[in-house]
Amino acid sequence: MMSNGPLVSIVLPTHNRATVLPRAIQSVLDQSYKRFELIVIDDGSTDDTCDVVKSFGDPRIRLLPLEKNVGSSAARNRGLQMAKGSFVAFQDSDDVWYPEKLSRDIYTLESSHGRVGVCVCSYRHIIDDRTRVVIHPNGEVAGDEVIKRHLMGSAFSTQTLTIKKEAMDSVGGFDETLSCRQDWELCLRLAQKWSFVFVSDVLVDKWESSDSISADPFKLIDATQKIRQRHRHLFDRYPRGYSIQLYNAGKYLAFHRHHKTSMAYASRAIRMDPLNWRAYVLLAGVLTRTIPIMRRLKG
Secondary structure, three states, X not given: OOOOOOOEEEEEEEOOOOOOHHHHXXXXXXXXXXXXXXXXXXXXXXXOHHHHHHOOOOOOEEEEEEXXXXXXXXXXXXXXXXXXXXXXXXXOOOOEEOOOHHHHHHHHHHOOOOOEEEEEEEEEEEEOOEEEEEOOOOXXXXXXXXXXXXXXXXXXXHHHEXXXXXXXXXXXOOOOOOOXXXXXXXXXXXXXXXXXXXXXXXXXXEEEOHHHOOOOHHHHHHHHHHHHHHOHXXXXXXXXXXXXXXXXXXXXXXHOOOHHXXXXXXXXXXXXXXXXXXXXXXXXXXXXXXXXXXXXXXX
């Protein structure tokens, strides 16, 4: 598996992240699974990103500099067009893979049965000085169940995915029209055609600053509305999941002090699912201006 397994194409888009990029690249080069190509898409950076990538001098690294910034989804799709592997995986410029990530993912996918096209590993989500561990129990899960979990709030971050190339080709890559939640929408499309397999071991550190989380709640809401329009049959099939999405929109609006709009989304969440207790807590938090308490709630 370490040197004779299938080729894996790893796509890493980056834009002006030269200071943190070396850590992400090194975590890929340190993989125990050695048969991979790392496709770095320099998405119109104005810093010394290209020089940083070239400094590694590893023949497995392929660099594509873009003249202008096209966004992470378009950059990832450019990388997918270059991919030669029978599996694809994704890294981000500020995240870290554990050394066994690829070997565990590829072994798990190749050992799976039926129409399994996607492997999802567990991860640590590090936000400033706070850490949340997202654990997915081991096992294969049918697409319908994946969709249900996804709408109910399960988190499949891009860095945690390893996907059969044929599965990725079957859904056409990332949606470049979405300003955020592209990985979320991709998994909805994949789950309509393929089963998933999960690895309970934590194999990725996902780093994020609190300022970057839903910095623009209306961007999040716009993306979610577009996704619902394209996958309305899924949202209609799982109204509890749609209620949770409405609640999440209201929560982020409350964090940014859009109280009236937040209450409207919380009310819609309750109408969709009267048992969504988080929406009631959100309403109470907005009315009493105790929003900081909401940050402790997950989902």
